[in-house]
Amino acid sequence: MRRYTLPAIVLHWLIAIAIIGTFTLGLVMTDIPGITPTKLRYYNWHKWAGVTVLLLATLRLLWRLANHPPQYADEMPAWQRGAAHGLHWLLYILMFAVPLSGYFYSLAAGFPIVYFGLFELPSLMGPDPALKPVLLGVHYWLNMLLAALVGLHVLAAFKHLLIDRDGVMQRMLPISTPKENP
Numbered sequence: 736m737r738r739y740t741l742p743a744i745v746l747h748w749l750i751a752i753a754i755i756g757t758f759t760l761g762l763v764m765t766d767i768p769g770i771t772p773t774k775l776r777y778y779n780w781h782k783w784a785g786v787t788v789l790l791l792a793t794l795r796l797l798w799r800l801a802n803h804p805p806q807y808a809d810e811m812p813a814w815q816r817g818a819a820h821g822l823h824w825l826l827y828i829l830m831f832a833v834p835l836s837g838y839f840y841s842l843a844a845g846f847p848i849v850y851f852g853l854f855e856l857p858s859l860m861g862p863d864p865a866l867k868p869v870l871l872g873v874h875y876w877l878n879m880l881l882a883a884l885v886g887l888h889v890l891a892a893f894k895h896l897l898i899d900r901d902g903v904m905q906r907m908l909p910i911s912t913p914k915e916n917p
């Protein structure tokens with residue numbers, strides 16, 4: 736049966752939930768006017784969730800470097816395999832680039848990150864007023880790119896599920912269904 740192993744499936748869905756949640760919180764918190772206790776609390780949650788994405792992405796990359804993903808069905812066109820492969824590697828890069836850009840932006844703004852209020856992460860740079868707006872722009876646009884690519888990824892997954900009905904979606908689901916590849 737050509738499907739991902741349980742650790743790969745669990746990491747995929749944990750990261751998907753964490754990324755979508757962190758992204759949504761980022762939009763909500765920056766929309767709150769002024770400085771309020773709720774806004775500050777959301778900023779902390781956003782940072783902690785971003786660090787969690789980074790930790791999970793590290794585990795996932797280690798898994799990926801040690802394991803081959805399951806083979807596609809022989810009938811899948813070569814361009815589709817190439818496109819899926821390229822998009823997956825772009826997503827891996829952004830899983831790191833997006834939280835790292837947020838981490839450096841926070842440091843440039845003069846706010847070290849204390850993970851869950853318990854562990855202070857190493858501050859790899861000090862406050863930098865000149866770099867701060869640049870890093871904010873980088874963080875914002877990397878997020879927009881990630882959102883666009885995740886949108887494409889989800890559309891492709893649903894096209895496989897509903898139109899092609901070729902079992903590609905089932906490769907990443909923890910349950911067996913009759914539509915799986917052999």
Ligand code: HEM
Nearest residue numbers: 750751754799804819823826827885889892903904906907
């Ligand atoms: C509702 C949201 C999502 C759905 C329905 C979905 C669905 C899938 C499916 C069906 C696969 C297997 C594709 C294949 O075998 O070619 C897959 C793989 C993958 N997904 Fe998602 N996904 C979602 C969200 C995300 C998010 C948010 C990310 C991270 C940014 C992500 C990153 C990846 C990566 C990197 C792979 C390739 C794994 C590998 O082979 O190394 N996915 N996804």
